[in-house]
Amino acid sequence: MVSKFRSDENVVSSEHVAGGFDYSGSELGALASATNYYRWLIGRFEPYLGANVLEVGAGIGTFSEMLLSVPRVKSLVAIEPAANTYPQLATRLAGNSRATAIKGYLDDYSMNSSVDSLVAVNVLEHVEDDAEFLRLAWKAVVPGGTLLLFVPAVPQIFGSLDREFEHRRRYTKSTLGDRIERAGWTIEKVEYMNLPGVLFWFVAAKVLLWKSIPASGARLYDRFIIPLTRRVESIVRVPIGQSLLAVARKPGA
Numbered sequence: 001m002v003s004k005f006r007s008d009e010n011v012v013s014s015e016h017v018a019g020g021f022d023y024s025g026s027e028l029g030a031l032a033s034a035t036n037y038y039r040w041l042i043g044r045f046e047p048y049l050g051a052n053v054l055e056v057g058a059g060i061g062t063f064s065e066m067l068l069s070v071p072r073v074k075s076l077v078a079i080e081p082a083a084n085t086y087p088q089l090a091t092r093l094a095g096n097s098r099a100t101a102i103k104g105y106l107d108d109y110s111m112n113s114s115v116d117s118l119v120a121v122n123v124l125e126h127v128e129d130d131a132e133f134l135r136l137a138w139k140a141v142v143p144g145g146t147l148l149l150f151v152p153a154v155p156q157i158f159g160s161l162d163r164e165f166e167h168r169r170r171y172t173k174s175t176l177g178d179r180i181e182r183a184g185w186t187i188e189k190v191e192y193m194n195l196p197g198v199l200f201w202f203v204a205a206k207v208l209l210w211k212s213i214p215a216s217g218a219r220l221y222d223r224f225i226i227p228l229t230r231r232v233e234s235i236v237r238v239p240i241g242q243s244l245l246a247v248a249r250k251p252g253a
Contacts, residue, residue: 022084032062033215034222040193040230041121041150041245042066048146048188048247049073050116056106056137057123060085061092067119068096077115081105106136115141121150125167134183143252147185151176153244154198159205164212171244185248193233196225197242 031037042063049067051074058064058078067076076099080086086103093099102109118137127133137147152162152170162170177190200221204210233241 022082031213031218032060033219034226036222036226036230038063038066040226042070044193044245045119045148045247046070046072048117048148049119050145051075052114052116053077053119054109054115054117054140055079055119055121057120057126058089058101060088061101063119063121064089064093064099068099074098076100077102077109079104079106079109106133106140109140113139113142115145117141117146117148119148122152124149124151125162125169125171128168130169131179131183134179134185138184138250141250143250145250146188147180147246147248147250149176149180149244149246149248151244151246153192153241154201157198157202157206157242159201160209160211161201161205161213173244176244176246180246180248184250186251188247188249190244190246192238192241192243193245194226194229194242195233195238195240196229198240201242 049070049072051072053067053073053076055064055067055076055078058080059082061078064076064078067073076093078089078093078099079102080089081104086101090101090103093101118141120133120137124130124133134147141147152167153172155170155172158167158170173190173192177187180187180190204213
């Protein structure tokens, strides 16, 4: 069975559920206020974004608005299947003529082969068959188009937060790169981001066994740690990080 997908700041159902499903994770609200974090990420993605963008698992639209802030992006299709988050996404994008919200899944769209870039932020870790997701993504993108992924890294820190957020896995650089290449993509970069986050996640998810991230804690980390981390990591390529950013291109242009 082809898995059904979803995210933003996360999730996926591997079942075909009539009328969609409700996302049960608790991190969307906390991460919605992490503006420095998402500005950092969109800055890393921006050089590789095409004019027509497909965002898979758009959640409540937090990163969708970041994508629409890029002048090069002329149209955005934001897909979200969860019944309890899609209405927020649709409302958020309703006033933007460049944006379209769709209640559905990647495999509902993947045969079009009509978008320049496919973006999936904190999605792949939720998918039962991530290899199939990457193959479907390849079908959705025009030759020469790009795949932009952001996923949690370092399997050794998988813990209570991952289970609560419905993560199936955390990736290493090699495992993520291998899956991308096997789906037919040509990798342009796979890089770690957010070195301090490794320690934070280890303490929170492996020692303290947190089941959610307090919104106040997320705001403090975003305000004080992320700006400094961004400056340092723009100069020094870190050997490990809480997350992995990947950029790949579909051959044939």
